[in-house]
Amino acid sequence: xxxxxxxxxxxxxxxxxxxxxxxxxxxxxxxxxxxxxxxxxxxxxxxxxxxxxxxxxxxxxxxxxxxxxxxxxxxxxxxxxxxxxxxxxxxxxxxxxxxxxxxxxxxxxxxxxxxxxxxxxxxxxxxxxxxxxxxxxxxxxxxxxxxxxxxxxxxxxxxxxxxxxxxxxxxxxxxxxxxxxxxxxxxxxxxxxxxxxxxxxxxxxxxxxxxxxxxxxxxxxxxxxxxxxxxxxxxxxxxxxxxxxxxxxxxxxx
Amino acid sequence: xxxxxxxxxxxxxxxxxxxxxxxxxxxxxxxxxxxxxxxxxxxxxxxxxxxxxxxxxxxxxxxxxxxxxxxxxxxxxxxxxxxxxxxxxxxxxxxxxxxxxxxxxxxxxxxxxxxxxxxxxxxxxxxxxxxxxxxxxxxxxxxxxxxxxxxxxxxxxxxxxxxxxxxxxxxxxxxxxxxxxxxxxxxxx
Amino acid sequence: xxxxxxxxxxxxxxxxxxxxxxxxxxxxxxxxxxxxxxxxxxxxxxxxxxxxxxxxxxxxxxxxxxxxxxxxxxxxxxxxxxxxxxxxxxxxxxxxxxxxxxxxxxxxxxxxxxxxxxxxxxxxxxxxxxxxxxxxxxxxxxxxxxxxxxxxxxxxxxxxxxxxxxxxxxxxxxxxxxxxxxxxxxxxx
Numbered sequence: 166x167x168x169x170x171x172x173x174x175x176x177x178x179x180x181x182x183x184x185x186x187x188x189x190x191x192x193x194x195x196x197x198x199x200x201x202x203x204x205x206x207x208x209x210x211x212x213x214x215x216x217x218x219x220x221x222x223x224x225x226x227x228x229x230x231x232x233x234x235x236x237x238x239x240x241x242x243x244x245x246x247x248x249x250x251x252x253x254x255x256x257x258x259x260x261x262x263x264x265x266x267x268x269x270x271x272x273x274x275x276x277x278x279x280x281x282x283x284x285x286x287x288x289x290x291x292x293x294x295x296x297x298x299x300x301x302x303x304x305x306x307x308x309x310x311x312x313x314x315x316x317x318x319x320x321x322x323x324x325x326x327x328x329x330x331x332x333x334x335x336x337x338x339x340x341x342x343x344x345x346x347x348x349x350x351x352x353x354x355x356x357x358x359x360x361x362x363x364x365x366x367x368x369x370x371x372x373x374x375x376x377x378x379x380x381x382x383x384x385x386x387x388x389x390x391x392x393x394x395x396x397x398x399x400x401x402x403x404x405x406x407x408x409x410x411x412x413x414x415x416x417x418x419x
Numbered sequence: 420x421x422x423x424x425x426x427x428x429x430x431x432x433x434x435x436x437x438x439x440x441x442x443x444x445x446x447x448x449x450x451x452x453x454x455x456x457x458x459x460x461x462x463x464x465x466x467x468x469x470x471x472x473x474x475x476x477x478x479x480x481x482x483x484x485x486x487x488x489x490x491x492x493x494x495x496x497x498x499x500x501x502x503x504x505x506x507x508x509x510x511x512x513x514x515x516x517x518x519x520x521x522x523x524x525x526x527x528x529x530x531x532x533x534x535x536x537x538x539x540x541x542x543x544x545x546x547x548x549x550x551x552x553x554x555x556x557x558x559x560x561x562x563x564x565x566x567x568x569x570x571x572x573x574x575x576x577x578x579x580x581x582x583x584x585x586x587x588x589x590x591x592x593x594x595x596x597x598x599x600x601x602x603x604x605x606x607x608x
Numbered sequence: 609x610x611x612x613x614x615x616x617x618x619x620x621x622x623x624x625x626x627x628x629x630x631x632x633x634x635x636x637x638x639x640x641x642x643x644x645x646x647x648x649x650x651x652x653x654x655x656x657x658x659x660x661x662x663x664x665x666x667x668x669x670x671x672x673x674x675x676x677x678x679x680x681x682x683x684x685x686x687x688x689x690x691x692x693x694x695x696x697x698x699x700x701x702x703x704x705x706x707x708x709x710x711x712x713x714x715x716x717x718x719x720x721x722x723x724x725x726x727x728x729x730x731x732x733x734x735x736x737x738x739x740x741x742x743x744x745x746x747x748x749x750x751x752x753x754x755x756x757x758x759x760x761x762x763x764x765x766x767x768x769x770x771x772x773x774x775x776x777x778x779x780x781x782x783x784x785x786x787x788x789x790x791x792x793x794x795x796x797x
Binding site: 420424425426427428429430432433442443445446447465469470471472473484486487490493494496497498499500550551558559560562 | 609613614615616617618619621622623624627631632634635636654658659660661662673674675676679680682683685686730733734740743748749750751
C-alpha cells in the first residue's frame with residue numbers, strides 16, 4: 166500500500182480524524198488564533214487594513230472564553246498582543262501623520278499572510294479531493310514488485326563497524342546501552358533438554374513467546390554454537406520463517 | 420496499440436505508484452525518447468477516445484493510470500476499494516506554507532500559522548509528504564523542510580509550478596514595497 | 609465500450625483482489641446478470657482484440673485485470689535496474705555509534721570518529737535510519753540523534769536490546785559472519 170492510500174492512525178495530526186487534546190485545532194473549529202481573528206474580522210465586516218482594535222480585542226477575549234481557550238498559550242499570546250496594540254492606539258500621535266507608525270501594521274501583515282496561505286489551502290483541498298476521487302492500482306503481483314532500491318546492509322556489517330569503532334576509538338565508552346548479560350550456556354542447556362525429548366523442534370520450543378531480548382539473543386547464540394558443535398542442524402525454509410531444529414545423529418551418539 | 424504502448428500499459432497496471440519517465444524508458448532500451456512519448460500519447464488517447472474506465476495521467480514527473488472520477492462512488496459503495504483519508508486543515512495549512520516557502524524551518528511555519536507545528540511536521544514527515552532538505556544557519560541549526568514527490572502525487576500535480584502563483588491569488592498585499600511579501604513563488608522540489 | 613463495461617474496468621483496476629461476479633453485480637443494482645456477463649465479455653474482448661498489455665482473467669474466485677505474462681520479464685528487468693545501495697564505511701561507523709550511544713549529538717560522534725560527521729548524519733537521516741530524538745542541554749542545545757524503527761527493520765531486530773552487548777561482540781561477530789544461518793530472531797516481523 167502506498168503513502169497516499171495508507172490508512173492513518175486515529176492520533177495522526179495530519180489527518181482529519183479525532184484530535185488528541187494537544188490540538189486546539191480540531192476541538193473548537195479554529196486552526197489557531199489567526200484563524201479566529203480572521204473569522205471575527207469577517208463576522209464584524211471590518212476592513213482588515215483598519216481594524217477597530219478595541220472592539221475586535223473585546224470580541225476575541227469573549228470568544229476565547231466561550232470556546233474555553235483560556236488555557237491555550239497561542240491564544241493567550243494573541244490576546245496579550247491585541248491588548249498591547251489597543252493601548253498603543255490610545256497614545257497621542259506625534260506631529261505629522263507620515264511619521265506615525267501604525268501599531269497594527271505587523272498584525273495586519275501576519276493576517277494577510279495567513280489569509281493568503283488559507284487561499285492556497287483551498288486550492289490544495291480541491292486538488293486533494295479530485296485525487297481522492299480517483300483510485301490508483303492497488304493490486305500488486307507478488308513477483309513483479311521487489312522493494313525499490315533496498316539497502317544492502319546486514320547485522321554483521323553493523324557489528325563489524327562497531328568493532329572497528331571500538332578498536333579505533335581512544336575513548337571506547339560505548340558500553341552503556343544493554344543492561345542484561347547474555348546467558349548462552351543456560352540457553353544451550355535448554356536446547357539440549359528439548360532435543361533430548363524430541364528429534365525435531367522449532368524456535369518457539371526453545372525460546373518462549375514474549376521472551377526478553379537477552380533471552381532471544383542467548384537462544385540464538387546457543388543454537389548457533391550447538392550447530393557449530395554438530396549437536397543439531399538448523400534450517401530455515403525462507404527468510405523470517407520459523408527455524409527448524411533437528412537433532413544431529415552425531416550429537417545423539419555423543 | 421503499438422507494442423511499446425502495450426508494454427507501458429502492462430507496467431503501469433503493475434505499479435501502485437507513478438512510474439518516473441526514466442524508469443519507463445528502461446522498459447525498452449531501444450526506444451527513443453520520442454518513441455516513448457508517442458507511445459504514452461497513444462495510450463492516453465486510446466483511453467480517452469475508446470471510452471475506458473481509466474485514464475493516463477502525468478503526475479510528479481511520472482505517469483500513472485487512475486480510474487475516472489465518475490466511477491468512484493459506485494466502487495466505494497460496493498466496497499471494492501477504499502478512498503484514502505482526508506488531510507486535516509492543520510496538515511493542509513502546513514503543507515501550503517512548506518510548498519510556497521521551502522526550504523523552511525519549523526519556527527517560521529509556526530510563526531505563520533500562529534500555532535506550534537511540531538506534531539504536524541512529524542506526521543507529514545512520516546507520511547513522506549515533506550522531508551528535511553537542509554539546515555538553517557544560526558542557533559541550533561534548525562532543520563529545513565521541503566515537499567517531496569509524494570506530495571505532488573497526493574495532489575496529482577505535475578510539478579510545483581502548477582500551484583497558483585502568488586500574484587494569481589485573490590489576497591495580495593495592497594501596499595507596494597511592503598516588507599513582508601507573504602508567500603513566495605513555489606520552489607521546485 | 610458501454611458504460612457498464614467501463615465501470616467494471618475501473619472497479620477491477622482499483623480493487624486489491626479478484627472480484628467475484630456477485631460483488632461486481634453490486635456496482636450497478638439495475639444491471640441484469642445477462643447484462644453483466646455481456647459487459648465482462650465486452651471488456652475481455654476489448655483487451656484481446658485491440659491489443660492491450662493487460663487482460664481480463666477469471667482467477668477462480670473472481671475476476672481480475674492482470675498484466676499479460678509476456679511483459680512480466682521486461683517489467684522486472686526495468687525494476688532491477690534500480691540496484692541495492694550500500695552504506696559507506698563512514699556511514700556504517702556513525703550508525704554503529706548512534707545505535708550504541710543514543711541519544712547522541714553530532715559533536716560527540718565527531719569526537720569518537722575523529723572527523724566531522726555532518727554530511728554522514730544527513731545521509732543516514734535521509735535514509736530514515738536515524739532521526740532527531742531530542743536536544744541536549746547547554747550551549748546551542750545541540751540535536752540528539754537516535755535510531756529509528758526502520759533501523760530495527762533493516763536488521764530484523766525487535767528492540768535495540770537485541771543488539772549484542774559490547775562484551776559479547778566477539779562471539780556475536782563470529783556467529784553473525786557465518787553464512788547461511790539466521791542472525792536475528794527468526795519469527796515473522
